[in-house]
Amino acid sequence: MASSIPAPALADAAAAPATPAAGTVRRRTTRLALTGAAFVLFLGAVAAAAPWLAPHDPTRQSLRARLGAPTLEAADGRAHVLGTDHLGRDVLSRVIYGSRVSLVVGLAAVVVGGLVGASLGLLAGFRGGFADTVIMTVADAQLAFPFILLAIGIIAVLGPSFPTLIVVIGLSGWVSYARVLRSQVLVLRSREFVDAILALGGSAGRVILRHILPNVLSTLVVIATLELARAIVLEATLSFLGLGVQPPTPSWGGMVHEGREYLDTAWWISTFPGIVLMLTSIVVSRTGDWLRDLLDPTLRGE
Amino acid sequence: MRGVLAFFGQRLLRALIALWLVSTVVFVVMRLSGDPVPLLLPPDAPRSEIFRVRAELGLDRPLPVQYATFLGNIARGDFGRSIHFREPAFRVVRGYLPATLELGLTAFALAVLVAVPVGVFSAVRRNSLLDHGAMGVALVGQSAPTFFIGILLILLISLKAGLLPTYGRGDWRHLVLPALTLGIFAMASIARLTRSAVLEVLRADYVRTARAKGLSERLVVAKHTLKNAALPIVTITGLQFGTLLGGAVVTETVFSWPGMGRLAIHSIYNRDYPVVQCAVFLSAVMFIVINFAIDLLYGFLDPRARPR
Numbered sequence: 001m002a003s004s005i006p007a008p009a010l011a012d013a014a015a016a017p018a019t020p021a022a023g024t025v026r027r028r029t030t031r032l033a034l035t036g037a038a039f040v041l042f043l044g045a046v047a048a049a050a051p052w053l054a055p056h057d058p059t060r061q062s063l064r065a066r067l068g069a070p071t072l073e074a075a076d077g078r079a080h081v082l083g084t085d086h087l088g089r090d091v092l093s094r095v096i097y098g099s100r101v102s103l104v105v106g107l108a109a110v111v112v113g114g115l116v117g118a119s120l121g122l123l124a125g126f127r128g129g130f131a132d133t134v135i136m137t138v139a140d141a142q143l144a145f146p147f148i149l150l151a152i153g154i155i156a157v158l159g160p161s162f163p164t165l166i167v168v169i170g171l172s173g174w175v176s177y178a179r180v181l182r183s184q185v186l187v188l189r190s191r192e193f194v195d196a197i198l199a200l201g202g203s204a205g206r207v208i209l210r211h212i213l214p215n216v217l218s219t220l221v222v223i224a225t226l227e228l229a230r231a232i233v234l235e236a237t238l239s240f241l242g243l244g245v246q247p248p249t250p251s252w253g254g255m256v257h258e259g260r261e262y263l264d265t266a267w268w269i270s271t272f273p274g275i276v277l278m279l280t281s282i283v284v285s286r287t288g289d290w291l292r293d294l295l296d297p298t299l300r301g302e
Numbered sequence: 303m304r305g306v307l308a309f310f311g312q313r314l315l316r317a318l319i320a321l322w323l324v325s326t327v328v329f330v331v332m333r334l335s336g337d338p339v340p341l342l343l344p345p346d347a348p349r350s351e352i353f354r355v356r357a358e359l360g361l362d363r364p365l366p367v368q369y370a371t372f373l374g375n376i377a378r379g380d381f382g383r384s385i386h387f388r389e390p391a392f393r394v395v396r397g398y399l400p401a402t403l404e405l406g407l408t409a410f411a412l413a414v415l416v417a418v419p420v421g422v423f424s425a426v427r428r429n430s431l432l433d434h435g436a437m438g439v440a441l442v443g444q445s446a447p448t449f450f451i452g453i454l455l456i457l458l459i460s461l462k463a464g465l466l467p468t469y470g471r472g473d474w475r476h477l478v479l480p481a482l483t484l485g486i487f488a489m490a491s492i493a494r495l496t497r498s499a500v501l502e503v504l505r506a507d508y509v510r511t512a513r514a515k516g517l518s519e520r521l522v523v524a525k526h527t528l529k530n531a532a533l534p535i536v537t538i539t540g541l542q543f544g545t546l547l548g549g550a551v552v553t554e555t556v557f558s559w560p561g562m563g564r565l566a567i568h569s570i571y572n573r574d575y576p577v578v579q580c581a582v583f584l585s586a587v588m589f590i591v592i593n594f595a596i597d598l599l600y601g602f603l604d605p606r607a608r609p610r
Contacts, residue, residue: 256450
């Protein structure tokens with residue numbers, strides 16, 4: 001164990017592999033990983049097609065339809081299948097639109113974290129010396145305190161907005177990418193062909209694009225998937241605390257928050273978005289685990 | 303001994319750098335937030351008054367000076383005065399600390415008491431129905447959002463079944479659901495890691511030897527396996543405690559638990575930044591100190607973890 005504090009995405013050293021017949025396990029893992037990927041695609045499709053899928057306008061309020069229980073009956077043929085909230089808005093439509101916030105913030109945060117982490121990792125690996133020391137010290141230090149507290153502090157002061165949210169959530173995850181790229185660069189740097197390319201006048205950029213990125217691509221995909229799950233949960237948590245996406249924009253975390261006061265009388269307001277969020281988080285993070293087993297067994301941890 | 307000292311120094315340096323980074327970020331964010339003076343004064347305060355308060359708070363001095371003063375102040379535990387409570391922010395936050403510690407320690411104890419036996423059992427009875435069941439639950443516990451687990455527990459156990467109170471702090475019954483919610487992530491992580499730590503040891507040569515010389519399975523597990531698996535389990539468990547305290551802010555908000563985390567969230571709504579900063583900083587300090595202590599413990603117990 002080189003460092004006793006693991007990077008977030010790699011935090012759980014998964015259980016030792018079950019070893020009945022490697023082939024069967026592999027086939028099953030492939031199928032599971034594909035199912036997970038299909039779920040993510042499905043979610044993306046729902047988010048993209050929200051205006052056509054949602055039976056109602058997600059922000060349209062109706063005093064007469066307040067706190068309506070889930071029902072299949074409707075006067076105009078468009079039932080509130082998952083009920084209505086305290087302002088008479090359709091819960092199903094809000095859950096459908098909420099997927100947009102989760103995916104957009106989640107994916108954007110993964111891109112931000114990935115770009116920052118990958119660049120700093122490459123820099124640390126190639127430059128070595130002082131740059132390496134500084135970058136890795138900051139990485140260690142960031143892992144040494146709970147980032148959600150800092151996120152709360154920063155958002156409290158800067159005020160919640162989409163860009164702030166994306167940057168803060170993204171920066172909370174850069175360390176995993178940086179570590180992987182750095183170690184990969186260190187491995188390749190010592191190889192003779194890299195020296196040969198550099199000696200022949202090839203640029204560092206060429207080494208990175210042609211030799212390092214292809215080598216780490218599958219690892220990056222695994223980390224990005226695990227980070228996506230983490231980013232979605234972090235966004236929902238911040239929105240639940242009132243520090244994320246602001247009303248009336250529907251977000252899953254925000255909906256759980258709004259329904260909290262009505263748990264006793266209208267349980268559906270909190271429960272449905274919460275279940276969808278939980279399912280998304282579990283499936284996406286499990287997909288990451290499956291991809292890891294499939295693409296890169298060395299990432300399993302010890 | 304030199305190895306121990308080098309290790310100690312390295313970890314101390316890391317903890318100090320983390321502390322310095324936290325305080326620097328707090329300072330930068332505070333500066334970004336703009337001028338706090340209008341928040342402190344009535345809206346119709348004269349300009350002379352504004353300048354007086356600004357000078358009093360040192361805001362008219364150059365930034366590096368302000369930064370140095372800031373670092374000096376927090377080193378002495380001075381985070382400024384709470385705008386809402388009208389007393390030093392540090393004293394306010396300290397008043398909420400016991401509730402957070404009560405919740406955190408209970409959650410941690412609950413997590414360890416459940417997770418370690420489950421993890422050991424799962425490893426010993428590997429691939430049994432119980433193993434698969436427990437590890438399935440643990441996976442869900444690790445990736446489910448904490449705040450929604452809390453909401454579900456309130457809905458099902460407090461409201462529908464009427465077994466426990468929904469919120470607030472009081473006798474032990476108030477503590478059950480928040481502690482379970484806060485502890486569930488740590489519980490899941492500790493159970494999974496205990497399982498893999500025990501499995502690791504069960505594969506070791508000396509365990510095979512112990513079996514070969516005809517010891518009962520029970521003795522093999524109790525005497526030869528658990529002792530050797532204890533080290534990684536202690537480390538992981540300790541690290542989970544820090545993470546757990548960091549997550550308290552969410553659980554406290556869900557259950558209206560009067561601790562530091564909920565105080566921080568309320569202070570955000572009140573725009574009471576000194577209290578927010580102090581709460582964030584103190585939580586980070588607790589987290590860093592705990593991790594530092596665990597690192598040291600680990601370094602003393604296992605020479606392989608020290609730098610060579």
